Amino acid sequence: MPAFSPDIVTAVLAHRNGDHQDDNLLIARAFGSLDAETATMTTLDENGGTFAYSANGEDAEVTVPWTAPISERPEIRREVVVLYERACAILGIEPRAHD
Numbered sequence: 805m806p807a808f809s810p811d812i813v814t815a816v817l818a819h820r821n822g823d824h825q826d827d828n829l830l831i832a833r834a835f836g837s838l839d840a841e842t843a844t845m846t847t848l849d850e851n852g853g854t855f856a857y858s859a860n861g862e863d864a865e866v867t868v869p870w871t872a873p874i875s876e877r878p879e880i881r882r883e884v885v886v887l888y889e890r891a892c893a894i895l896g897i898e899p900r901a902h903d
Contacts, residue, residue, distance in 0.1 A: 807850035807875045816880055820845040827888050832857035834891035836866035850874050853884065 808816075820828060821844050832843035837859040847854045852869040870883040885902050892899040 807873075808848070808877070808880075812877055812880075813848060816848060816877075817845055820884070827884075827891075828855055829857075830891045830895060830897065831855055831868065831887050832866060834894040835868045835887075836864060848880065853887065 825843070828843040828845050829840060831853075832840040832855045836843075836855065836857050839859040840857040841859060843855050843857040845853055846856045846865065850870075850873045852867050854865055854867040856863065856865045858864075868887055870879075871886055874880065874883055889899045891897075
């Protein structure tokens with residue numbers, strides 16, 4: 805059985821893709837292609853998050869694992885913040901503070 809119900813996944817994806825498009829793009833550039841021009845988080849589960857992106861006219865996707873398997877909704881935010889911070893480190897960008 806998946807760790808997260810479809811309604812939780814849908815809500816998280818709506819939030820990520822509505823409020824954090826720039827962060828999605830940084831993650832896609834760091835873990836997928838430096839040339840990524842657009843990125844959308846398409847799914848997530850207890851093991852990681854998947855991002856679809858376009859680079860050089862080609863569509864691709866990358867699944868980035870969490871630091872450890874997760875099972876609770878609050879852990880999703882923590883792990884996405886970790887992905888963002890890792891992406892910033894890879895790209896040499898200063899991450900913004902998170903509340």
